[in-house]
Amino acid sequence: MKESGQELKGDFEKLKEIVAKLDNADLDLDESLRYFEEGAELAKKCFGKLKEAKNRFEKIKISMEENSLED
Amino acid sequence: MKNREIFEKLRNWRNALAASSGMAPYRILSNNALELVAKNLPKSKDDFLRLKGWGEKNFNRYGNEVLDIIKEYQQKSNQDDLASRGICDVFDNLQSPSKEDQAISNFESPIFSVKEFMEIVNDIFQNKLGKIKIKGELGQISGREKGYAFFDFFDKENQEIKISCFASATTLRYYGDFLKEGNEVVIEAIGSLYFKTGRFSLNVLKIEPIGEGAWKIAFEKLKTKLEKAGYFSPERKRTAPFFIEKIGLITSKDGAAINDFIRNLGNGGYEIFLENVFVEGDQAEESIIEAIKRLNQMKKLPDVIVLIRGGGGWESFKAFNSEKVAEAIVSSRVPIISGIGHEKDVTIAGLSADLNFSTPTAAADFLKNHRMELKSKITGLKERLENDFQLLFLEHNNKIRDLSFKMEKSLAEKINRIEYNLGFLSEKIQKLIERMFFQLNQVTEGFEIKFKWFGIFLDREMEILQKNQERLLSKLEDHLSVFENKLLLFESKLDGINPKRILKKGYSVIFKNGKAVKSVKEIKKDQLVKAEFFDGKAVLRTEEIYFD
Numbered sequence: 001m002k003e004s005g006q007e008l009k010g011d012f013e014k015l016k017e018i019v020a021k022l023d024n025a026d027l028d029l030d031e032s033l034r035y036f037e038e039g040a041e042l043a044k045k046c047f048g049k050l051k052e053a054k055n056r057f058e059k060i061k062i063s064m065e066e067n068s069l070e071d
Numbered sequence: 072m073k074n075r076e077i078f079e080k081l082r083n084w085r086n087a088l089a090a091s092s093g094m095a096p097y098r099i100l101s102n103n104a105l106e107l108v109a110k111n112l113p114k115s116k117d118d119f120l121r122l123k124g125w126g127e128k129n130f131n132r133y134g135n136e137v138l139d140i141i142k143e144y145q146q147k148s149n150q151d152d153l154a155s156r157g158i159c160d161v162f163d164n165l166q167s168p169s170k171e172d173q174a175i176s177n178f179e180s181p182i183f184s185v186k187e188f189m190e191i192v193n194d195i196f197q198n199k200l201g202k203i204k205i206k207g208e209l210g211q212i213s214g215r216e217k218g219y220a221f222f223d224f225f226d227k228e229n230q231e232i233k234i235s236c237f238a239s240a241t242t243l244r245y246y247g248d249f250l251k252e253g254n255e256v257v258i259e260a261i262g263s264l265y266f267k268t269g270r271f272s273l274n275v276l277k278i279e280p281i282g283e284g285a286w287k288i289a290f291e292k293l294k295t296k297l298e299k300a301g302y303f304s305p306e307r308k309r310t311a312p313f314f315i316e317k318i319g320l321i322t323s324k325d326g327a328a329i330n331d332f333i334r335n336l337g338n339g340g341y342e343i344f345l346e347n348v349f350v351e352g353d354q355a356e357e358s359i360i361e362a363i364k365r366l367n368q369m370k371k372l373p374d375v376i377v378l379i380r381g382g383g384g385w386e387s388f389k390a391f392n393s394e395k396v397a398e399a400i401v402s403s404r405v406p407i408i409s410g411i412g413h414e415k416d417v418t419i420a421g422l423s424a425d426l427n428f429s430t431p432t433a434a435a436d437f438l439k440n441h442r443m444e445l446k447s448k449i450t451g452l453k454e455r456l457e458n459d460f461q462l463l464f465l466e467h468n469n470k471i472r473d474l475s476f477k478m479e480k481s482l483a484e485k486i487n488r489i490e491y492n493l494g495f496l497s498e499k500i501q502k503l504i505e506r507m508f509f510q511l512n513q514v515t516e517g518f519e520i521k522f523k524w525f526g527i528f529l530d531r532e533m534e535i536l537q538k539n540q541e542r543l544l545s546k547l548e549d550h551l552s553v554f555e556n557k558l559l560l561f562e563s564k565l566d567g568i569n570p571k572r573i574l575k576k577g578y579s580v581i582f583k584n585g586k587a588v589k590s591v592k593e594i595k596k597d598q599l600v601k602a603e604f605f606d607g608k609a610v611l612r613t614e615e616i617y618f619d
Contacts, residue, residue, distance in 0.1 A: 008467070015474045022481035029489055036482045043475040050467050057460050 008049045015042045077144045077498045084140055094345050100124070100133060112141055123368050166437060183615040190219070195263040202276065204353070205234075209254050219243065220250060224273070227255060231557035235272040245394050246278035248292050259353075283385050293419055295396070302401050305613050309406040311441055312374045317342045317436075319366035319373035319405065321359060323350045327381040328431040332410070335435035337440045337447065355390030359420075363399040365405070367460060374581050376405045377438075378420060379431035382413035391418040400424055410434030574605030581611075591616060 018039040051056060082105055104124030111122060119125045119134055151530040183191065210223035210233065218240045226232040236258065238250065251258055257280075260273035280289050296422040301307055322328050324347040333343075346362035349355040359378070366376050378400070380391070390396060391411050400407050410426035410431040421427040428434040574580070580599040581588040588594055594613055602609045 011371065012467075012474075016477075019474050019477045019481065022485075023480055027485070029485065032482055036478060037479045038474065043478070044470055045162050046471045047468075050464065050471065052354065054464055057457075057464070061457060 011049075011071070014047065015039055016071050039041060067068050074106075074109045077112070077141065078106055080144060081105045081108060081137065084136070095289065100129065104129070108137060108141070111365075114138075114141075121365075121369050123370055125370065132566070163546060186266070189266055193263050196264075201261065202259050204257055204259050205273070206257050207255070209252055209256060211252055215250075220247075222250070222252075224258065236275050237272050238278070242275055242277070247291060248296075249278040249280050254285075257281060263476055279389070286385060286389075286392075289418070293392065293394055293397075294422065297397055297423065302397055303422045307401065311406060311408070311426060311437075314445060315374045315438060315441060316340070316514070317344070317371070317373040319344045319346060319362075319369075319376040321346045321348055321362045321366070321378045322380055322431075323348060327351055328379040328410070331381070332377070332379055332431040332435045335432045335439065337435075337439040337442070339439065341438075344369070349390075350382065351387045351390065356393045356396055358397050359390055359412040360399040363396075363403050364552065367404050372405050374405070375438075376403060376407045377410070377434055378407055378424065379410040379507050380412065381431065381435055382416065388412060388416065391420040393419065396420050399422040408434050408437065424537055451574065483529070571605050574603070578585065579604050591618060 076295040107122040119130045175265045212222040214221045220238040223233040259277035260275045348358040373609045406425040408426045409421045414429045580603045
């Protein structure tokens, strides 16, 4: 969990860098597109991880509720 | 001292094992673990596992051997008992020969030494008769300054009758307050003969006042004493552990208290270890103390010990007003919760307990509420945890969405800009092309006109040319025919003056460079000339030139 959290943080930072790079007006379209592609891939990954975390959380939550309703 | 014997046996066994295996003795089993075995004489695996220092591993390794040692020891000590009983029987027979007629006739009286006899008497008093309770009045007490007490104990009805008594420092420590000349008390004692003097005396183990009034005074005194000792002080008392699961329950399994307690405890999945004790009577004090000790020796300690009993008369609470029990309570490593008697009952045990409740039901209610509080705490924490996660999730989700949105925007802007620039450029280019086309059109248009004109011009020229040509041709034809006629005429004329006819007459013509030489001046000396004769030609060299 911690590891994937760190990874998420890393990806997130990269994404931020890419956005900053994209804001650079000197970049030509080719480069911009390459960055955008990379960024989109990262964003997808981040969303995926987040969704995974959320799913796990929901699962834990349900099992927690099942247990706490026992008595 | 019996414990000592088995302990020594166990220790010898262990040391031998250590010597043969080369392990340090304490690595095999600690002295503590052996002492607990000697004290409790466990009979089964479960018994073992309840002792400190005895885990599954130790039991599997050494349990059976230790059990054998215990068994052997118990058999032997039974035999010893039987042996001493044999002596007793002999003694019985000695005392009352009339009882067993058959035996007497064959009975040959054994002879004992003085020491043997005294041993028999002491054995009977100590082991067969054991502790005896005797009611009487206290006489003068001496020896207290040395830490113990000698006194005479008088029969209340007949002051002539008395017996010598001895009270050890231990006895004085607990019951010294009741030891006052003239007091009527109940003593618990074991009789014995003193070898050196042959004097019989009672070793007093316990002194109790007689009557409710005396008990109340004793209670107040003990309360003051223990209060001073700090037994009841709030600083000493421990709070209930955060999570209570394992309960050591000390009470009588047949009393009303246990039902009240269990019924009100609720279904919290507790693990309850019942220590079935006497809650009143002579054995109550000792059994309660032992129960507290046993629970404190469990391998996995209980979370709390609950000490309860139902209501009753003042005599019923004797054990709960005992200094020894109070001592055991404050020495317990496990916090003790008490619920003794009814609402109004105040006991020393209750005052000493870490948490005191008025009844068994109240003690159970406390545990139930404690659990409920814990549950609601956990529920609260769980909710907070959930909320925190949701917030964290949303925060991250928004951040990533924000970033991808920014990224898209940034790229879109770039594309727009480029598009705009391209648009501008292409517009320019279009305009340029349009202009070019316009110019081209203009040029071609002019060219076309010119070309057209040129065609017309050309056509006319051609026409003229053709006409001229025709005219020229006809003229040429005219000329030709005239010329032909002239030529024919000329030929016929010429034939008459054909040079060849002349040449036949002996003339020849000299040619220089293809031209007929008309004058001698035209030729020089040593020049090659051609001479044409009527029947051929010859090349001639001029030798000499002569002018006429």
